[in-house]
Amino acid sequence: MTDSIAQTEPSRVEVESRPVRVTFFEDRAEVFRTGKARVPSGTITLSVRGVTALVDDKSVQPRILGDAKLLSARVCRRIHETQAGTDQDLRDTETDQKRARIRRTVAERTLEAAQVHEARTVQLVVAWMTALGRVPRGAVSTLSGWRAAFSHLLSAQKDALDRTSAAAIELSDAKEDEQRARLRYEAARKVRPKKESTVEIQVAVPQATELSFELTYITPCALWRPEHTAKLAQHSDGSSSLHITTQAVLWQRCGEEWTQVSCRFSTARPAQHASPPLLSDDVLRLRRKTDSERKVIVVEAREQSITVAGLARGGQKVEEMPGVDDGGEPLVFEAARPLTLASNGQPVRVEISRSTMAAQVERVVFPERGIAAHLRATATLQGATPLLAGPVVLVRGTELCGRSRTAFVGRGEPFELGFGPDDAIRVRRHISEERDQSTLTGTQRVGRTVKLYVSNLSATSRRVLITERIPVSEIREIEIVVKQTSGMRWDGKDGFAHFDLDLSPQGQKELLLTYQIEAPSRVQLPPA
Numbered sequence: 001m002t003d004s005i006a007q008t009e010p011s012r013v014e015v016e017s018r019p020v021r022v023t024f025f026e027d028r029a030e031v032f033r034t035g036k037a038r039v040p041s042g043t044i045t046l047s048v049r050g051v052t053a054l055v056d057d058k059s060v061q062p063r064i065l066g067d068a069k070l071l072s073a074r075v076c077r078r079i080h081e082t083q084a085g086t087d088q089d090l091r092d093t094e095t096d097q098k099r100a101r102i103r104r105t106v107a108e109r110t111l112e113a114a115q116v117h118e119a120r121t122v123q124l125v126v127a128w129m130t131a132l133g134r135v136p137r138g139a140v141s142t143l144s145g146w147r148a149a150f151s152h153l154l155s156a157q158k159d160a161l162d163r164t165s166a167a168a169i170e171l172s173d174a175k176e177d178e179q180r181a182r183l184r185y186e187a188a189r190k191v192r193p194k195k196e197s198t199v200e201i202q203v204a205v206p207q208a209t210e211l212s213f214e215l216t217y218i219t220p221c222a223l224w225r226p227e228h229t230a231k232l233a234q235h236s237d238g239s240s241s242l243h244i245t246t247q248a249v250l251w252q253r254c255g256e257e258w259t260q261v262s263c264r265f266s267t268a269r270p271a272q273h274a275s276p277p278l279l280s281d282d283v284l285r286l287r288r289k290t291d292s293e294r295k296v297i298v299v300e301a302r303e304q305s306i307t308v309a310g311l312a313r314g315g316q317k318v319e320e321m322p323g324v325d326d327g328g329e330p331l332v333f334e335a336a337r338p339l340t341l342a343s344n345g346q347p348v349r350v351e352i353s354r355s356t357m358a359a360q361v362e363r364v365v366f367p368e369r370g371i372a373a374h375l376r377a378t379a380t381l382q383g384a385t386p387l388l389a390g391p392v393v394l395v396r397g398t399e400l401c402g403r404s405r406t407a408f409v410g411r412g413e414p415f416e417l418g419f420g421p422d423d424a425i426r427v428r429r430h431i432s433e434e435r436d437q438s439t440l441t442g443t444q445r446v447g448r449t450v451k452l453y454v455s456n457l458s459a460t461s462r463r464v465l466i467t468e469r470i471p472v473s474e475i476r477e478i479e480i481v482v483k484q485t486s487g488m489r490w491d492g493k494d495g496f497a498h499f500d501l502d503l504s505p506q507g508q509k510e511l512l513l514t515y516q517i518e519a520p521s522r523v524q525l526p527p528a
Contacts, residue, residue: 012045013037017215019050022222022341023264023332024250027271029222030059031256033215040208043071046201052219052254053077053195059218062201066211071202079195085188093185100178107174111167118160125153195255222252224265226390227349228406232377232419233397234361242359242379242417244387248333248352253345260338265352267388268330297477297523331385355383361419365427365466367452373425373464378416386410394419424458425503427466442521447483452511456503466499470515477523484514 017035037046055075062073085093132146199215231243248265252258333352341348359379365372375396381387387409394402394417401420409415434447456462468488472495473480482490489498499511519525 011040011042012047013039015046015048015213017048017050019256019258019261021262021264022258023266024222024224024248025266025268025270026225027223028218028220029252029254030216030218034212035215036210036212038208038210039068039203039205041205044068044203044205046203046211046213047076048199048201048213048215049196050256051075051197051199051215051217052256053197054219054221054254055197055199056218056220059216060199061216062199063214063216064201064203064211065213067206067209068211069204071204073199073201075197076200077195077197079193081191082194083188084190084192089188090185093181093188097178097181097185100174100181104171104174104178107167107171111164111171114160114164114167118157118164121153121157121160125157128153218270219254219256221254222250224248224250226265226352226388228387228390228392229395230392230417231395232359232361232375232417240359240361240377241356242377243356244354245351246333246353246385246388247349248335249347249349250341251345251347252341253343255343257343258339258341260340263335263339263341263350265333265335266330267332295522297475299475299478299519299523299525301471301526331388333385353383353385355381357382363422363425363462363464365425365454365464367427367429367466368469371427371429372421373427374421375419376416377419378414380414381409381411383411386413387415392417396420422462424456425462425464426455426457428453437521444517444519444521444523444525446517446525448515448517450513452499452513453508454501454503454511455508456506459505461505461507462503464501464503466501466511468497468499468513470495470497470513471517477519478525479518480515481518482513482515484512486511486513488513 015035015037017033019031019033021032023030023032031052033048033050035048039046057075060073060075062070064070083090128146128150135146199217201213201215203211205211225248227247227249229245229247231245232240233243234240248263250263250265335350335352339348339350357379359377361375361377363373364376365374387406389406389408392404392406393400394404396419404418406415406417430451430453432449432451436445436447437443438445450468452466452468454464454466470482470490471480472492485497486499489500490496497513501509501511503509517525
């Protein structure tokens with residue numbers, strides 16, 4: 001004999017949840033939800049609704065607040081059919097369809113009446129012509145009356161044709177309106193599949209009570225990026241200030257509607273795994289130079305980028321430079337007020353920080369690269385937060401002057417931003433070269449002369465910083481000597497020659513830079 005044991009399914013309670021906080025990352029978002037439910041005693045399954053179908057199952061973390069024990073949690077997905085429009089949409093579209101049907105019926109009746117009236121006028125004209133044929137010839141006294149009657153008939157026929165045409169146009173518009181109303185009604189009634197997810201939380205409840213729960217999970221299709229607005233203000237006393245506003249630009253299309261939620265923005269990368277770099281062998285090989293290589297030294301000219309940690313100018317407020325990204329410490333920004341975010345993929349901008357600092361503004365020209373003078377603002381970052389890498393909207397005074405990008409700037413670090421060209425400064429550059437070789441010693445000499453013509457077309461004085469380049473030798477056989485210059489600051493390590501120039505209103509100046517490259521005969525110099 002066997003005893004059967006009855007197994008009962010745990011009681012299921014449908015629960016609505018509300019999003020409270022959303023933390024945005026660079027490629028996903030963490031959602032924090034809360035809810036309450038009145039539950040009986042025993043083993044209860046809370047079916048939490050409102051969760052996106054894109055939820056990461058492994059990231060779901062429930063928490064029960066109250067006298068209950070959490071047993072398990074899982075994500076359940078289902079697809080059901082739902083109408084595309086709401087009940088209010090159905091009522092509105094049905095009312096519009098009825099109104100359009102009534103308009104079309106009235107237009108049809110109006111057209112029928114107009115056509116009947118038009119046919120009656122045509123019959124009267126035909127009757128007038130028939131009666132006129134019966135008038136005896138020579139009855140001149142009655143012609144004036146016939147002419148007046150004909151004029152009235154023509155006028156009545158013209159009015160009938162106009163009424164018929166207007167009624168036909170109205171009927172055509174009414175039919176199109178009815179067709180659009182019918183399509184809107186059918187679109188609202190259209191049934192489409194809808195994907196929904198629920199998080200089923202199984203709890204053991206010792207006695208009937210009201211439970212509060214918290215639910216945290218991660219969803220894709222939600223992210224953020226920083227964007228800055230830099231405004232340069234130049235004051236009457238000659239000083240300048242830089243106002244930087246940082247905004248978080250966020251998108252979400254995960255299917256959830258977030259209403260009045262607290263938003264946070266993090267630079268952490270929860271999906272990036274820490275792993276050591278892969279090491280590979282770097283093999284160096286030595287060989288003896290050939291006889292031809294010992295006799296002739298081939299020299300090539302190349303462009304060299306000067307890499308520095310931060311700017312070579314400006315004051316630094318901290319002793320240690322921060323890391324490349326965020327100094328190894330993830331940063332978290334928080335919105336000042338709750339936000340409502342629809343799941344439509346449209347960008348939403350939220351201000352997260354604002355700072356003001358003194359700036360040094362100068363006009364710089366690099367004639368070898370371009371002949372335009374640009375406004376360059378150099379400042380030291382002030383505030384409690386660093387400046388994240390991202391796009392920058394540039395505003396000079398009250399005018400939008402362009403867009404740029406900035407790298408990561410740490411607190412207390414100097415940085416620079418360009419604020420567009422100064423059209424009043426014009427620069428023209430001319431370079432000439434002469435090559436000579438000594439007959440007795442074979443020494444090669446290459447002389448280069450750079451002439452710069454600078455003009456100030458404005459009615460005020462301008463101060464301009466012009467930067468030129470002088471080659472830097474990396475081998476001892478080649479010597480570079482500056483022969484003539486119009487007053488420059490030159491650092492032989494990097495080869496940059498700086499000219500500080502003050503231009504009077506409508507003024508012009510000419511700058512001269514001459515240098516010579518000397519090398520023995522066994523050195524093969526690059527061509528011009």
